[in-house]
Amino acid sequence: MEKTIITISREFGSGGRTIGRMIADKLGIPFYDKELVDQIAVESGFAPKYVEEHGEHSPSGSLFAYAFTPQGVPGVMNGLSTADFLWNIQCRVILQLAEKGPCVIVGRNADYILKDHPEALHVFVFADIPYRAERIVRRYGESEKAPEQRLAEKDKRRRVNYQHYTGRTWGQAQNYDICLDTGVLGIEQCADIVVGIVEKSREGK
Amino acid sequence: MEKTIITISREFGSGGRTIGRMIADKLGIPFYDKELVDQIAVESGFAPKYVEEHGEHSPSGSLFAYAFTPQGVPGVMNGLSTADFLWNIQCRVILQLAEKGPCVIVGRNADYILKDHPEALHVFVFADIPYRAERIVRRYGESEKAPEQRLAEKDKRRRVNYQHYTGRTWGQAQNYDICLDTGVLGIEQCADIVVGIVEKSREGK
Numbered sequence: 001m002e003k004t005i006i007t008i009s010r011e012f013g014s015g016g017r018t019i020g021r022m023i024a025d026k027l028g029i030p031f032y033d034k035e036l037v038d039q040i041a042v043e044s045g046f047a048p049k050y051v052e053e054h055g056e057h058s059p060s061g062s063l064f065a066y067a068f069t070p071q072g073v074p075g076v077m078n079g080l081s082t083a084d085f086l087w088n089i090q091c092r093v094i095l096q097l098a099e100k101g102p103c104v105i106v107g108r109n110a111d112y113i114l115k116d117h118p119e120a121l122h123v124f125v126f127a128d129i130p131y132r133a134e135r136i137v138r139r140y141g142e143s144e145k146a147p148e149q150r151l152a153e154k155d156k157r158r159r160v161n162y163q164h165y166t167g168r169t170w171g172q173a174q175n176y177d178i179c180l181d182t183g184v185l186g187i188e189q190c191a192d193i194v195v196g197i198v199e200k201s202r203e204g205k
Numbered sequence: 206m207e208k209t210i211i212t213i214s215r216e217f218g219s220g221g222r223t224i225g226r227m228i229a230d231k232l233g234i235p236f237y238d239k240e241l242v243d244q245i246a247v248e249s250g251f252a253p254k255y256v257e258e259h260g261e262h263s264p265s266g267s268l269f270a271y272a273f274t275p276q277g278v279p280g281v282m283n284g285l286s287t288a289d290f291l292w293n294i295q296c297r298v299i300l301q302l303a304e305k306g307p308c309v310i311v312g313r314n315a316d317y318i319l320k321d322h323p324e325a326l327h328v329f330v331f332a333d334i335p336y337r338a339e340r341i342v343r344r345y346g347e348s349e350k351a352p353e354q355r356l357a358e359k360d361k362r363r364r365v366n367y368q369h370y371t372g373r374t375w376g377q378a379q380n381y382d383i384c385l386d387t388g389v390l391g392i393e394q395c396a397d398i399v400v401g402i403v404e405k406s407r408e409g410k
Binding site: 171181 | 377386
């Protein structure tokens with residue numbers, strides 16, 4: 001079966017976004033990361049920054065979230081918590097993007113949302129703490145918190161969000177088609193491996 | 206860092222042994238599966254069949270195991286349960302094999318035993334139940350039990366054994382350098398991907 005939709009799930013700082021963009025460029029297909037956030041923002045009425053920060057994080061704010069309504073779309077949340085409302089839109093947008101044609105989608109539990117899509121290839125990338133700590137400081141700069149603490153917090157939020165909405169365990173190999181340690185294999189090689197799989201799937205279609 | 210020692214951990218029926226042999230053949234290095242069992246048998250005094258059946262299974266028999274002593278080596282178990290005794294020998298044999306030079310080692314928690322070996326590449330292979338069920342019937346024949354039940358039992362035993370001796374979660378992507386779904390990617394392609402990684406690691410050594 002030809003693989004045309006590539007989902008990239010990733011530990012924070014492991015290079016998932018970079019790999020996603022490389023794969024999209026090499027295959028000449030659209031890359032959805034920031035674009036995905038923007039589209040969810042448009043459909044939900046939330047600010048892109050809000051979607052970016054909450055779309056993959058734990059739904060712990062749900063109890064309070066009923067108090068908020070997205071600007072300009074009063075009443076559309078139908079009694080859902082903000083987190084659940086955002087999740088529903090996210091599912092819809094991701095399914096629509098996959099419908100549009102070949103693409104690379106980074107994050108937002110797209111592996112689960114598209115788990116039954118026959119043309120989807122699900123990739124998980126990760127790396128050990130020292131590699132990711134060095135990388136986030138280099139890419140995103142220093143902050144008040146130690147990089148290890150930033151990683152631990154972000155990892156936990158993604159893990160809880162994933163578990164909550166999918167019922168699956170974050171990082172369990174069987175949820176994906178291929179899992180790659182970017183620290184050991186290098187970002188470029190990881191992208192090449194995925195591109196190779198996609199190209200090979202085209203031969204056998 | 207050049208990768209010279211390849212460990213293959215695998216779900217029962219996913220083709221780990223076949224992939225391991227393909228990789229060893231393509232790289233021209235020794236392949237340890239049956240040979241590993243035989244060596245553990247020699248060092249432990251247990252029959253190869255006993256080692257094969259118990260070396261990766263849950264240590265549930267431990268309480269009773271004190272009653273048994275391997276033939277010809279009375280007293281060598283030093284008060285360890287059979288399972289712990291076997292585990293110690295397994296660790297020693299695997300460390301010795303890695304010391305001898307490049308090789309492919311299938312199963313027996315070698316990923317954990319060699320987790321700090323800088324030249325080791327740790328691979329996990331898996332596949333969904335229908336793929337593995339079809340495969341075990343084709344390879345090992347029918348039995349009284351349904352193939353799904355045989356898979357569930359074997360998976361559970363390996364999972365419990367791994368958890369017991371390593372403290373880690375079986376199938377968690379972060380325990381390995383690369384995880385591959387043989388049902389989706391095909392056994393030959395999985396072997397080629399691993400061989401490609403090893404060959405690339407040689408360039409940069």
